[in-house]
Amino acid sequence: xxxxxxxxxxxxxxxxxxxxxxxxxxxxxxxxxxxxxxxxxxxxxxxxxxxxxxxxxxxxxxxxxxxxxxxxxxxxxxxxxxxxxxxxxxxxxxxxxxxxxxxxxxxxxxxxxxxxxxxxxxxxxxxxxxxxxxxxxxxxxxxxxxxxxxxxxxxxxxxxxxxxxxxxxxxxxxxxxxxxxxxxxxxxxxxxxxxxxxxxxxxxxxxxxxxxxxxxxxxxxxxxxxxx
Numbered sequence: 001x002x003x004x005x006x007x008x009x010x011x012x013x014x015x016x017x018x019x020x021x022x023x024x025x026x027x028x029x030x031x032x033x034x035x036x037x038x039x040x041x042x043x044x045x046x047x048x049x050x051x052x053x054x055x056x057x058x059x060x061x062x063x064x065x066x067x068x069x070x071x072x073x074x075x076x077x078x079x080x081x082x083x084x085x086x087x088x089x090x091x092x093x094x095x096x097x098x099x100x101x102x103x104x105x106x107x108x109x110x111x112x113x114x115x116x117x118x119x120x121x122x123x124x125x126x127x128x129x130x131x132x133x134x135x136x137x138x139x140x141x142x143x144x145x146x147x148x149x150x151x152x153x154x155x156x157x158x159x160x161x162x163x164x165x166x167x168x169x170x171x172x173x174x175x176x177x178x179x180x181x182x183x184x185x186x187x188x189x190x191x192x193x194x195x196x197x198x199x200x201x202x203x204x205x206x207x208x209x210x211x212x213x214x215x216x217x218x219x220x221x222x223x224x225x226x227x228x
Contacts, residue, residue, distance in 0.1 A: 006058035006071060011183040011228065014072070018063060020181065023167070025059040027184030031198060101165050101182075102146050104223040110212040117150045117160075117208040118216060124148045128157035136171035137162055147216065151205045161195070161203065163220070170195070170203035178202060186224045190217045 007014050010024040030036075032051040037044045061067045102121060110118045119125065128150055129142055135158035137145070147163035150156075151172075162169045168188070170178045180197060188197050190213035195202045205213065 005075070006061050009054050009058040010062065011181070012062075014075075021059070021062050023179060023181045024184050025055065025063075027181055028055040030200065031184065099223070099226075101163070101220065101223055105146065105216075105219060108215060108219060110215065111209050112212060113209055115155075115207055115209075117155075118212045119148045119150070121146050128155065131157040132160060132162055132171075135159070136169055136177040140164065140169075149205060149208055149213075149216075151207050153207070160205065168197075168202075172203050182224060183228060186228050187221050188217045188224070189221065190214045 007016070010021060010028055012020055012024045016024070029052070032048050032055060034045050034048045034052060037048040061071050105120055108120065112118060119128065124145060126142075129145060129148060132148055132150070133140060133142065133145075140162065144164045145162055146165060147161070148157060149161040151160040152158055159171050159173050161171075163182075166183065167179055167181050168185075169180075180202070185197060187199075188195065188202070189199075190196075190210065192210045193206055193213075194204050195213065195217065
């Protein structure tokens with residue numbers, strides 16, 4: 001990550017709204033907080049501390065409209081100028097476009113036993129999708145959802161997990177919604193019923209098949225490692 005470009009430090013788009021910046025900050029703070037590296041050597045703690053300082057600085061600038069505007073102007077003025085056709089060097093071939101999460105998940109087949117609870121677009125039952133969006137999908141559109149995991153006893157999908165190209169949301173019974181931006185993540189794992197993000201508890205799912213969860217999140221993690 002570049003420590004000069006605050007958008008790169010937080011892993012957000014230059015046009016990202018404030019709520020996205022706040023979510024990204026929470027993700028980076030969890031990832032780099034020095035307390036997580038306390039069991040390591042001094043070099044590890046120093047590295048994490050430097051990263052955390054960069055994250056805090058980036059967040060302080062981008063959450064303040066005036067500071068963000070000044071930073072954007074500085075970035076724009078520092079952008080390289082096209083030298084024109086006579087002096088322009090030959091460009092390296094463009095890398096192939098990154099696959100979307102939807103493409104990365106194509107072809108996965110789930111056991112879905114004894115209950116069918118893991119669904120991928122475009123084969124998500126509409127009733128379940130609407131139930132999940134109504135319960136914990138505020139701000140999302142139906143077409144945004146790539147994966148739905150239903151963890152309700154009677155299949156109403158009001159608890160579970162929603163995954164889009166940009167974020168993952170988890171809603172356990174009697175718990176608040178937990179939202180993480182995928183642009184800040186490289187590892188989501190499922191150990192039995194327990195889903196963890198970078199080793200930290202995210203949500204426990206009691207109904208979906210554990211093998212289905214492991215297959216899904218292994219594939220999601222491989223995708224995240226390629227794009228982040």
